[in-house]
Amino acid sequence: MIDLNGLVDPEGGYNNPRIYTDPDLYELELDRVFGRSWLFLAHDSQLPKKGSFVQTYMGEDPVLVVRQKDGSVKAFLNQCRHRGMRICRADEGVSKTFTCSYHGWAYDLEGNLVNVPTEDRAYHNEIDKKNWGALKVPRITNYKGFYFGTWSEETPEFDEYLGDMAYYFDSVVDRWDNGLEFIGGTSKWVIDCNWKFASEQFASDFYHAPVAHASAAIALTDQPLVLLPPDIPGRQFAGNGHGSGSFWLPELTLPDVHVGQKYTAWVAENQEQVYGGIGRDRAVQVLALHNTVFPNFSWLGQFSTMRVWHPRGLGKMEVWSWTFVPKDAPAEVKATIRRGVQRTFSPAGSFETDDGENWTEIQKVLRGFKARESRFNTQMGLGFEERDTNGQPGQSNDVFAERQPAASIAIGVS
Ligand code: FES
Numbered sequence: 001m002i003d004l005n006g007l008v009d010p011e012g013g014y015n016n017p018r019i020y021t022d023p024d025l026y027e028l029e030l031d032r033v034f035g036r037s038w039l040f041l042a043h044d045s046q047l048p049k050k051g052s053f054v055q056t057y058m059g060e061d062p063v064l065v066v067r068q069k070d071g072s073v074k075a076f077l078n079q080c081r082h083r084g085m086r087i088c089r090a091d092e093g094v095s096k097t098f099t100c101s102y103h104g105w106a107y108d109l110e111g112n113l114v115n116v117p118t119e120d121r122a123y124h125n126e127i128d129k130k131n132w133g134a135l136k137v138p139r140i141t142n143y144k145g146f147y148f149g150t151w152s153e154e155t156p157e158f159d160e161y162l163g164d165m166a167y168y169f170d171s172v173v174d175r176w177d178n179g180l181e182f183i184g185g186t187s188k189w190v191i192d193c194n195w196k197f198a199s200e201q202f203a204s205d206f207y208h209a210p211v212a213h214a215s216a217a218i219a220l221t222d223q224p225l226v227l228l229p230p231d232i233p234g235r236q237f238a239g240n241g242h243g244s245g246s247f248w249l250p251e252l253t254l255p256d257v258h259v260g261q262k263y264t265a266w267v268a269e270n271q272e273q274v275y276g277g278i279g280r281d282r283a284v285q286v287l288a289l290h291n292t293v294f295p296n297f298s299w300l301g302q303f304s305t306m307r308v309w310h311p312r313g314l315g316k317m318e319v320w321s322w323t324f325v326p327k328d329a330p331a332e333v334k335a336t337i338r339r340g341v342q343r344t345f346s347p348a349g350s351f352e353t354d355d356g357e358n359w360t361e362i363q364k365v366l367r368g369f370k371a372r373e374s375r376f377n378t379q380m381g382l383g384f385e386e387r388d389t390n391g392q393p394g395q396s397n398d399v400f401a402e403r404q405p406a407a408s409i410a411i412g413v414s
C-alpha cells in the first residue's frame with residue numbers, strides 16, 4: 001500500500017509525481033474521492049421530459065440519470081443485478097423501462113427490477129424482485145438546474161460542500177434571467193493522462209495560458225493572447241478543493257473569434273440582461289475563466305464550455321464536454337457560440353489541444369523511474385493568500401498563484 005505521507009505538501013509548496021502514477025493511489029481515489037464527493041450528473045436541459053435519461057459515470061462507475069414521472073431526477077448504477085451487464089446501452093433518450101440486452105431483466109425509471117423473463121420456469125416464481133433492483137445513488141441535489149449525486153451518506157450537504165465556490169458558480173448560472181442550457185449534445189474523447197492534470201489546471205492554473213496557448217491565440221486572432229496588459233488585475237480563488245480564476249477585464253469584451261461575432265454583438269446590445277442577475281462589476285470581474293468544482297467538474301466561463309474529466313485508469317481520462325448558452329439568446333447566437341466552442345475548446349479545438357498536449361507529455365515523461373522520484377514545485381503565490389478581498393468571498397490570491405486542490409484532497413491533505 002502506498003505511503004500517503006509526504007506526497008503533497010501545500011505548506012512547503014511541492015508534490016510528488018507519484019500522485020499521477022501510483023496504482024494503489026488510483027484505487028484509493030475511486031473509493032475516497034469518487035465514492036464520497038458530490039459529482040456532476042446532468043443539467044436540466046439534458047432531461048427535458050418524463051423518462052428522459054442520460055448515461056454518465058461517477059468515477060469509473062456507469063450510472064443512468066433519469067427524469068421521473070413526478071419531474072424529479074434519480075440515478076442508479078447502470079449494472080444489471082443478474083450478471084452485471086450494462087442495463088442500458090444508449091447514451092441518452094426517452095424510455096419507460098430499461099431492459100438488459102443479455103437475458104432481458106427489465107428495470108423501471110427508478111431502477112427497480114420489474115420484469116424477469118420466464119420467471120415461472122426459470123425461477124419457479126420464487127425470485128424476490130424488490131431485492132434485486134439496481135444500486136441507487138442515495139443522494140442527489142438540484143443546484144440551479146445542475147444535478148449532482150454522491151454515494152456517501154456522510155458527505156456534507158451540497159451547499160456546504162460548495163462553500164465559497166458558490167459565488168463563482170453563481171456568476172455563471174445566475175448571469176442570465178432565464179438561466180442557461182446545454183446545446184449540441186456531448187462531445188467525448190479520451191486522452192492519455194491522469195484526470196488530475198485537467199482538474200487542477202482548471203482549478204488553479206492561469207499561468208499556462210499566455211505560453212501554452214500562444215500559438216493558438218496568434219493563429220486565431222493574429223495577436224498575442226487576448227491583448228491583455230501584463231499588470232491587468234485578476235484573482236485566483238481556492239477553497240474546499242474547488243478553484244476559480246480570472247483576469248478582470250475592464251469590459252465584458254470577448255474576442256469575436258472565440259465565441260463568434262453574433263454573440264459579441266448580442267452581449268453588447270443586451271448588456272442589462274447579461275449583467276442583470278449578478279450586476280455589472282461581478283459580471284466583468286468574475287468572468288470566471290477557469291473553474292473546477294472538486295473533484296472533476298469544470299468550466300470556462302468566457303468560452304461557454306463545461307466538462308467532466310472522467311478517470312479511466314491511472315494514465316487515461318475521458319473528457320465529456322458541453323456547450324452552454326443563455327436560454328433566451330436567439331437561435332443564431334446559440335449556433336455561433338457552439339461554433340466558437342468547437343473552434344477553441346473541443347476535441348480538435350485549437351486551445352484544447354494545447355492543454356492535452358502538455359498533460360499527455362507529462363504523463364509520458366513520468367514513465368521514467370527517475371522522473372517519478374523528483375518533486376514538483378507548487379510554490380507560486382505561497383504566503384500571499386488573502387481573505388474576502390474585493391467583495392469576493394473566501395481565500396484568494398493573485399491570478400498567478402497555484403494550489404493543487406485535487407491532488408491535496410485526493411490524498412487527504414487539505
Ligand atoms: S445480465 Fe442482465 S439479464 Fe442477465
Ligand SMILES: [Fe+2]
Binds near residue numbers: 208209212213351355
Ligand atoms: Fe489551457
